[in-house]
Amino acid sequence: MLNETRIPGQRVPIAEDENGLPTREWFRYFEYLYTVAATSATNAGFYDTTSTAWTANTPTIVPVGSTYAAHGFTLAASRITVTGAGRCIINVSLQLTNNNASNDDDMTLWLRVNGADAVATARRVTVPKQHASVAGSVLMTANFSYTFAAGDYFELYGLSKLGYAQIATYAASSSPAYPAAPGTILSVAQIL
Secondary structure: OOOHHHOOOOOOOOEOOOOOOEOHHHHHHHHHHHHHHHHOOOEEEEEEOOOEEOOEOOOEEOOOOEEEEEEOEEEEOOEEEEOOOEEEEEEEEEEEEEOOOOOOEEEEEEEEEOOEEOOOOOEEEEEOOOEOOEOEEEEEEEEEEEEEOOOOEEEEEEEEOOOOEEEOOEOOEEOOEEOOEOOEEEEEEEOO
């Protein structure tokens, strides 16, 4: 929470001299604002490198097993727990492939909170069929906005209509050099 008593008086000039550097009072205030912003950020990034096949028409948890960084969220067994109450934005991307040469497949993704499907959170994409021995692929992205109580948890669930869609992870390369491409990437940030 901001402490307005740290705001310099209205007669304290912002610039100290012709170089445009802030006065000591304003410098301390800006440093205070930076400290408040840096220590109150509640956000996290997670990913998973599991390539996952889906059983047709069977709701299945989307694996999330690794953490980039986390402040205010914890991860255990693909379940993300929110430590403080508030409104959060959740961004997800899944690399989906389809190795079936005859059929496109529909993939549905949704949010499950505290073990129950969250209302109106389903997102759907069609994963194209294989063409000329090259798997069909699509990057599925989804954004969710949800208000959590402290201690709530959420999971991602998915459903492949025909069972041909799968999450694909691509390994890192040394020539040419590039990092691995996780099949699942999830970021979450508390905004209120």
